[in-house]
Amino acid sequence: MTPITEVAGRRVPLTNLEKVLYPATGFTKAELVHYYATTADALLPHLRDRAVSFLRYPDGPEGQVFFTKNVPPGTPEWVTSAEVPRSSADSPARMVVVQDLPSLVWAANLVTEFHTHQWLVDSPDEADRLVFDLDPGAPATIVQCCEVALWLRERLAADGIEAYPKTAGSKGLHLLAPVSGASPERTSEYARALAVEAERALPRLVVHRMTKSLRPGKVFVDWSQNAARKTTATPYTLRARRTPLVSAPVTWDEVADCRSPGRLEFQAEDIAPRLREHGDLMAPLLDRRRAAPLPEAT
Incomplete structure (x- = not known):
């Protein structure tokens, strides 16, 4: 008999x-x-009102790992879902929206990473977050990602945009920033321009193209996750890695002080103490008063 909890x-x-x-x-x-x-309490606000893609690993990271975008069979009727636009050639998808604790626990029972878009389900034509995924190509590590993150932080600040870092929960770093008034296409365009600018400013450290032959020893500044169809690992999600690593928000002081790869590696057991010490370091993303307009395209 399947155990039931209330x-x-x-x-x-x-x-x-x-x-x-x-x-x-x-x-x-x-x-x-x-x-x-x-x-x-920290995770739900970052899931609420966003369509969720589940990266499922029901037998652990060494077993089958697969994405679930549509509402899974057997989903309880009380779990919220929403129609999400896809390409003009495809009909809308119906995806889960994790709005409350019961829905979160139900989804956790599926054994999942949580991934969300950079827009809310009621406004898919307007991005409310800008994201950069900083992915190191060996022998580069998260140490080099932190160098690039600090450059991007200052460059974004010059445009009035405040960025917040979190670990990818694997080997890289994510930067997120609250923005307003721009389409995903415009946000992607702006992010790509900054990635190109970063490569010009830091040519020995940064690459803005995904081409694998260009990436060894450099940090790939992935700007493409701002596209409307793309999703990014949600703050505080567990990752399907060898150990229960978390995509954990970090302070800018931690980024600046990063001297070895293990300094910014956090597992599930580390998160409760960090929340007691720092609170939710990504909470500013949820404050619409902090959302900045993108500069005009040039």
């Missing part, structure tokens, strides 16, 4: 809680569900 008045089935998902650390599915439930 979460804020909703009955949520939880299955295979004893399964070890991360053999390197013995981290179980029960611990994964517990992590998401206890991080909900």
